[in-house]
Amino acid sequence: MTSDQEAKLPRLTKFAVYAALIMLSIPAILPLLWMVSTSLKTNAQIFGNGDLNLKALIPSPLETSNYPAALQNMPFLVYLRNTLLLCIFGVVGAVTSSAVVAYGFAKIEFPGRNTLFGLMIATMALPGQVTMIPIFSLFRSLGWYGSYLPLIVPAFTASAYYVFLLTQFFKTIPTEMSEAARVDGATEWRIFLQLIIPLSRPALATCALFQFIGTWNDFLGPLLYLNDPAKYTLAYGLQQFVSHYGGFFAQLMAAATIFTLPIIILFFFAQRTFIQGISTTGGK
Amino acid sequence: MAVNDSTTRSRIKGYALLALAIIVTAVVLATGNETPRKYPHRKIVRFWHRWQGDWEKQVQKIVDAFNQSQTEYEVVAVSVPSGGSDAKFILGVIGGDPPDLMSMFSGAVPNLAANGFLAPLDSLMTPDEKARFFKDSYPSIRDIGTYKGKCYGVTIGADLMALYVNVKQLRDAGLDPDKFPKTLEELEDWGLKLNQYDKKGNLTRLGFLLNDIGYVSHYFGGGFDVKDDGRLLLNTPQNQRALETIVNYRKKLGFENVLRFQAGLNDIEGAASWAFMHGDLSITYDGQWRVEELRKFKPDLEYRVYPIPAPKEGGTPLGGLVGGNYMIVPVSAKQKKGAWEFLKFWTGLDNPDRAATFYNMGGWLPYSPAVANSPTFQKWLKKDHQFQAFLDILASPNCKAPPPIANLQFLNDLITRAEDEATRGDVTPKEALQELEDKFKEERNKRRELGYDE
Numbered sequence: 127m128t129s130d131q132e133a134k135l136p137r138l139t140k141f142a143v144y145a146a147l148i149m150l151s152i153p154a155i156l157p158l159l160w161m162v163s164t165s166l167k168t169n170a171q172i173f174g175n176g177d178l179n180l181k182a183l184i185p186s187p188l189e190t191s192n193y194p195a196a197l198q199n200m201p202f203l204v205y206l207r208n209t210l211l212l213c214i215f216g217v218v219g220a221v222t223s224s225a226v227v228a229y230g231f232a233k234i235e236f237p238g239r240n241t242l243f244g245l246m247i248a249t250m251a252l253p254g255q256v257t258m259i260p261i262f263s264l265f266r267s268l269g270w271y272g273s274y275l276p277l278i279v280p281a282f283t284a285s286a287y288y289v290f291l292l293t294q295f296f297k298t299i300p301t302e303m304s305e306a307a308r309v310d311g312a313t314e315w316r317i318f319l320q321l322i323i324p325l326s327r328p329a330l331a332t333c334a335l336f337q338f339i340g341t342w343n344d345f346l347g348p349l350l351y352l353n354d355p356a357k358y359t360l361a362y363g364l365q366q367f368v369s370h371y372g373g374f375f376a377q378l379m380a381a382a383t384i385f386t387l388p389i390i391i392l393f394f395f396a397q398r399t400f401i402q403g404i405s406t407t408g409g410k
Numbered sequence: 411m412a413v414n415d416s417t418t419r420s421r422i423k424g425y426a427l428l429a430l431a432i433i434v435t436a437v438v439l440a441t442g443n444e445t446p447r448k449y450p451h452r453k454i455v456r457f458w459h460r461w462q463g464d465w466e467k468q469v470q471k472i473v474d475a476f477n478q479s480q481t482e483y484e485v486v487a488v489s490v491p492s493g494g495s496d497a498k499f500i501l502g503v504i505g506g507d508p509p510d511l512m513s514m515f516s517g518a519v520p521n522l523a524a525n526g527f528l529a530p531l532d533s534l535m536t537p538d539e540k541a542r543f544f545k546d547s548y549p550s551i552r553d554i555g556t557y558k559g560k561c562y563g564v565t566i567g568a569d570l571m572a573l574y575v576n577v578k579q580l581r582d583a584g585l586d587p588d589k590f591p592k593t594l595e596e597l598e599d600w601g602l603k604l605n606q607y608d609k610k611g612n613l614t615r616l617g618f619l620l621n622d623i624g625y626v627s628h629y630f631g632g633g634f635d636v637k638d639d640g641r642l643l644l645n646t647p648q649n650q651r652a653l654e655t656i657v658n659y660r661k662k663l664g665f666e667n668v669l670r671f672q673a674g675l676n677d678i679e680g681a682a683s684w685a686f687m688h689g690d691l692s693i694t695y696d697g698q699w700r701v702e703e704l705r706k707f708k709p710d711l712e713y714r715v716y717p718i719p720a721p722k723e724g725g726t727p728l729g730g731l732v733g734g735n736y737m738i739v740p741v742s743a744k745q746k747k748g749a750w751e752f753l754k755f756w757t758g759l760d761n762p763d764r765a766a767t768f769y770n771m772g773g774w775l776p777y778s779p780a781v782a783n784s785p786t787f788q789k790w791l792k793k794d795h796q797f798q799a800f801l802d803i804l805a806s807p808n809c810k811a812p813p814p815i816a817n818l819q820f821l822n823d824l825i826t827r828a829e830d831e832a833t834r835g836d837v838t839p840k841e842a843l844q845e846l847e848d849k850f851k852e853e854r855n856k857r858r859e860l861g862y863d864e
Contacts, residue, residue: 258501259501259504259505262501262504262505263504263505263506266505266506266507271505271507345494346494346497349490349491349494349497349498350494350497350498350501353456353458353488354444354445354488355445355488355489356444356445357444362491365491365493365494366462366489366491369462369491369492369493
């Protein structure tokens with residue numbers, strides 16, 4: 127619904143639409159609220175009342191000590207640094223490499239383009255378990271096992287999903303614009319960097335956000351490739367936290383809140399661009 | 411246009427330099443932060459384990475003790491989350507870069523051995539060590555690590571279950587903790603007397619709960635077994651009786667009521683948080699490691715430990731099913747000899763008295779009577795005398811190992827499912843066990859068609 131359409135709606139209809147949207151958002155928000163609420167309670171408060179009502183969601187008294195306690199029970203800053211490192215390189219690598227490949231598929235005519243595109247799309251159907259062992263063997267023979275390289279380098283080799291999204295988006299940019307630039311003598315690189323990229327910010331932001339969330343939440347990659355606690359990531363650390371402090375629900379939820387917070391903040395900042403990107407790339 | 415092209419070229423150069431800088435930084439950072447080794451000139455023995463929190467600290471103390479004890483090897487321990495430990499291990503072996511030693515849950519040993527992932531530990535033992543190991547070990551502990559006559563796993567922390575009894579709560583209910591029930595039927599009556607409820611009828615304290623058919627069946631003369639000749643002892647009259655007893659007792663308590671009560675319990679292993687410590691459970695059966703936890707975290711709690719009494723008719727006292735953490739060496743481990751040296755050090759095969767300290771640290775059951783009877787262990791036992799009940803069970807002929815079959819995990823899942831269905835009232839105990847046996851036979855036939863010998 128655009129803002130013009132929204133302005134034309136009668137007040138009652140608008141109220142009904144918002145009420146329906148709020149109702150529909152409750153199932154998504156409730157677990158999040160429960161997580162934050164539990165992180166601010168004592169164990170006695172959590173287990174003391176088995177009733178499920180809104181009042182039970184409000185911590186009384188407010189127990190903020192779960193946060194420092196959770197942070198003390200794992201080297202949070204080390205895990206955060208490691209996770210951010212992987213996220214930053216993952217985002218830069220995935221977005222730049224996927225954009226270059228997508229530009230080729232969307233804007234450059236070459237023999238076998240559609241076949242190659244089809245093959246690339248087909249790789250998305252391969253389950254991770256099928257490629258897990260050969261990829262592991264490859265990285266081990268390269269001497270990368272135990273380092274961050276198996277978690278960083280693949281991001282620089284383009285992701286089929288992002289290439290698909292970006293190709294769809296690049297195709298919506300009129301070919302006449304690229305043609306005009308070509309007539310003016312611009313090279314493919316110049317068209318890509320100065321014309322296509324500036325027009326594709328929403329789609330690129332969407333890919334960046336997906337990659338960031340994917341890397342942030344990745345547990346399996348660090349589990350398989352890292353063997354040194356000094357290199358562990360937040361998702362890995364949280365799993366260890368669950369294994370050992372699973373019964374300390376309040377602390378566990380505090381750790382989960384700390385883990386989730388950056389993603390929520392990132393989404394709030396980037397939501398307009400993200401939604402725009404989703405709606406224009408066909409990723410919805 | 412020439413000016414524009416040169417601007418573009420310089421921009422491309424800028425982007426290329428930026429990309430290069432990113433990759434170089436990534437490589438530098440990726441290799442920068444490493445935990446330094448204490449003894450970098452020694453041969454490294456990579457040890458993966460699944461202990462965390464306080465237990466991880468105990469394991470590290472044992473590793474440190476080994477590293478200080480000799481000059482050839484350095485054991486480097488890495489704690490791996492339980493959830494993905496088997497995947498990490500299997501991938502490490504297939505990918506050619508496994509640890510040298512790993513502690514794995516006992517149920518996985520036969521399957522890993524059957525699939526060729528493990529090195530037989532017999533091949534690492536000297537003839538003298540081999541003779542001593544097979545002669546000295548508690549039979550049930552030895553049997554878990556044995557697959558087709560070869561030893562693939564050695565325990566450094568076997569587990570058994572017994573009853574923990576809250577003395578004060580018993581006295582408050584008019585029950586004498588020194589005259590503990592001799593039969594399971596008496597124990598059930600005590601449990602019902604100890605239950606407490608709120609105004610809504612919800613359980614607030616659980617007197618006693620009989621569950622875990624895989625374990626309890628051993629007190630009924632049963633147990634789930636697959637013999638070497640292929641005979642199945644699954645849907646037996648003894649197991650049926652055990653499951654009927656569990657179901658009937660659960661009916662008295664109310665299935666949903668127990669479930670709701672258990673969901674609210676605050677239970678953590680290896681920490682100061684266990685429902686028994688908080689008084690939420692009056693009599694409960696749990697592992698031997700709780701003795702050490704109670705000593706550390708709740709020294710004032712008056713409690714006793716008793717073996718689960720057998721049923722009045724046809725019962726087998728001091729029954730049990732051993733499980734726990736087993737040390738395995740991957741077939742492609744690079745430092746098998748170092749791994750075996752560390753394993754000997756920890757288990758006490760070469761020095762039972764020294765190893766007794768390690769078993770005591772985590773409240774683990776020793777692999778042999780030689781360790782249990784050592785002066786250090788006996789001294790500790792005087793302090794933690796409640797531990798004796800577990801040693802009595804371990805020494806009993808009714809204490810068994812799970813069947814050494816490659817699809818043990820599948821069988822365990824079927825056992826859990828059968829108990830769950832029967833206690834929910836979906837099927838009768840007899841039907842549940844019949845379904846279990848049928849499904850196991852079906853799976854075994856499928857495996858045989860695929861070329862597996864069991």
